[in-house]
Amino acid sequence: MIRKVLVANRGEIAVRVMRSLKELGVASVAVASEADINAPHALAADECVILGPAPASESYLNTKALLKAAKDTGCDALHPGYGFVSENASFTEECEKHGIVFIGPSAESMRVMGSKTASRAAMTDAGVPVVPGFHSEKGSDDELFEKAKEIGWPILLKASAGGGGKGMRVVDKPDAFASSLELCRSEAKVSFGDDTVYLEKYVTNPRHVEIQVFGDFEGNIFALGERECSVQRRHQKIIEESPSPAVDANLRKRMSAAAVEAAKAVAYKNAGTVEFLLDEDGSFYFLEMNTRLQVEHPVTEMVYGVDLVAAQVLTASGKPLTFDPKTLAPRGHAIEARVYAEDPAVGFLPQSGTVALLREPMIPGLRIDSGVAEGSEVGVYYDPMLAKIIAWAETREAATARLRAALEQYVLLGVQTNVNFLIDVLGHPTWESGKLTTGFLGQAFDPWTPPELPLEALALAGHAPSQKSSTHENRSSTQLPTPWQEWGAWRSLTEN
Amino acid sequence: MAKKFRYRDQEFSIEKDKSGDWVNPETDGPSVSITRTPGGSLRAKSDHADLPAYAIASADQVWVHVKGRAYVLEPVQKSRRRGKAPGGGLTAPMPGQVMRHLVNVGDKVEEGEALLVIEAMKMQLEIKAPHSGTLTRFLAEPGETVPAGTALAEVAPE
Structure with a gap:
């Protein structure tokens, strides 16, 4: 059995991994950048190693410093969390070379699934449905047009070298094809220095549904149901649930089988997620496989009653799981809401500051995975997700009510968050109907209007002691305040 | 004397009446009293409800949480317009x-x-x-x- 694990991450996921390690009786080592010395994750482990300065490239992405920290502290394994080094195939090989078990899949699985073209080819060979399309390095304009007619309209033109929505163009009808292709090629040339363009069927009103898969130490691969992740703003998931309102037992069976085939095609080991686009007509297409633990894994844990991190550690230790996948069945409904430091009223701009006051609700069926505590400084260097709030109940309706109640009782002051926005999303008729698509938030909240100011809020502000003018506005632009300078400026009304 | 706050680019006034309750000086509306429990928690009490409340203030912002929502207000006399630095x-x-x-x-x-x-x-x-x-x-x-x-x-x- 693994004895000591370096948790190569920060924030809520690092804290969450350490919780499972503690339960398993495995020692944990945290890593922190100089900006995170007092962060909850740095304090949650048995030991903590400072990696380097705040920028991720010098700390959480610094593979040399991570390896050194693991060796210096006598770790025999490393858990990458998500993001940062979690999908870095060469790093997993480095770890193995130094006798440190990387808790995740093999470098080979990671490489295949990390490449758009290689994974598409592997999935096609394995019989997993992919979005109908035409990928060729040297497709001529005429050839592309012929293929587009075969696939049918609308068609999506994509720059091969593109990503994140850049260099994409939808063509509705044949006569617009030539001009769109020309524009797409020139955009691709300018943005990526490569004018290779490929074609894909454009799925109108798609849902984003993913399947949790797991490969145990003996190579058995099984699925743990789906997660509905269609509630996104700018390709960023903010609310996820399991089960999906669009997936019935039959569809779940078919999607699970496809996901297991996808994982088998790369001899997948440990926890992974196969993402699909789900069309209105019930057909689904492989998008990509995330070769790591997913942010939204808790909804699966809540409906299946399992601990995926514990399962990861056992598998990496060459041990059997504590549950039999054949007897597992989902129960009830779980929904996760992600709390971000951002201002939804002004284009979701990231926010920073000090968490001056934090009260987390305690409700049966509620789980909070948090990376911040009172006094935490929310800086500009890392992802602005602060916490995940996950509610479980017997039905979707009850889970929604529980999550809304929890968000209304989640008090975080000192940093702007999206909590008021999340409450409105969960109260929207489209959410209630369950008819979610990836376009939902853009259509329903453009723009979003913050709540009206009630008299009670104004009275509370009036009650606040008046402050002497601070140096806040005159602060030098070259330095951010340290948490403790900033903290000193706060006046809690409860201490009057 | 009335205190002024800005919320979402709008100004709001609030003042204490004779009984020490908070009222909007521009309307003849309802009043709210802010009290503290022996444990130190804040309560916002109106004719209809007695609610838990949270508030915290820095020099140029007041953060409050009541009725399930968080609000950030700026005291008017101190806040300079954001987005306008000296020299245009x-x-x-x-x-x-x-x-x-x-x-x-x-x-x-x-x-x-x-x-x-x-x-x-x-x-x-x-x-x-x-x-x-x-x-x-x-x-x-x-x-x-x-x-x-x-x-x-x-x-x-x-």
Whole structure:
């Protein structure tokens, strides 16, 4: 059995991994950048190693410093969390070379699934449905047009070298094809220095549904149901649930089988997620496989009653799981809401500051995975997700009510968050109907209007002691305040 | 005396009446009393309800949480308009790191022209000229980390 694990991450996921390690009786080592010395994750482990300065490239992405920290502290394994080094195939090989078990899949699985073209080819060979399309390095304009007619309209033109929505163009009808292709090629040339363009069927009103898969130490691969992740703003998931309102037992069976085939095609080991686009007509297409633990894994844990991190550690230790996948069945409904430091009223701009006051609700069926505590400084260097709030109940309706109640009782002051926005999303008729698509938030909240100011809020502000003018506005632009300078400026009304 | 706060670009007034309750001085509306429990928690009490409440204040902002929502207010006498730095310059809409300048000092710039790029938490944002004119100086160099509201550049109108 693994004895000591370096948790190569920060924030809520690092804290969450350490919780499972503690339960398993495995020692944990945290890593922190100089900006995170007092962060909850740095304090949650048995030991903590400072990696380097705040920028991720010098700390959480610094593979040399991570390896050194693991060796210096006598770790025999490393858990990458998500993001940062979690999908870095060469790093997993480095770890193995130094006798440190990387808790995740093999470098080979990671490489295949990390490449758009290689994974598409592997999935096609394995019989997993992919979005109908035409990928060729040297497709001529005429050839592309012929293929587009075969696939049918609308068609999506994509720059091969593109990503994140850049260099994409939808063509509705044949006569617009030539001009769109020309524009797409020139955009691709300018943005990526490569004018290779490929074609894909454009799925109108798609849902984003993913399947949790797991490969145990003996190579058995099984699925743990789906997660509905269609509630996104700018390709960023903010609310996820399991089960999906669009997936019935039959569809779940078919999607699970496809996901297991996808994982088998790369001899997948440990926890992974196969993402699909789900069309209105019930057909689904492989998008990509995330070769790591997913942010939204808790909804699966809540409906299946399992601990995926514990399962990861056992598998990496060459041990059997504590549950039999054949007897597992989902129960009830779980929904996760992600709390971000951002201002939804002004284009979701990231926010920073000090968490001056934090009260987390305690409700049966509620789980909070948090990376911040009172006094935490929310800086500009890392992802602005602060916490995940996950509610479980017997039905979707009850889970929604529980999550809304929890968000209304989640008090975080000192940093702007999206909590008021999340409450409105969960109260929207489209959410209630369950008819979610990836376009939902853009259509329903453009723009979003913050709540009206009630008299009670104004009275509370009036009650606040008046402050002497601070140096806040005159602060030098070259330095951010340290948490403790900033903290000193706060006046809690409860201490009057 | 009435206190004034700004919320979402609107000003609101509140004052204490004779009994020490808070009322809107401009209307003959309801009143709210703010009290503290022996345990130190705040309560907001009106005719209809007695609610848990939270509040915390820094020099230029008051944060409150009541009725399930969080609000940020700015005391009016102290808050200077955000986004207007001295000299008609332009400011950082979010905290972040200045990545690069896109024009040179002395350049003529058009309204809406991108002047520099600021990055925070995986997100890049172009800072654009608020009006046409000449870029007289940059107030933050590439690599610098700046808080929200920091003046970044100055454009002298034509």
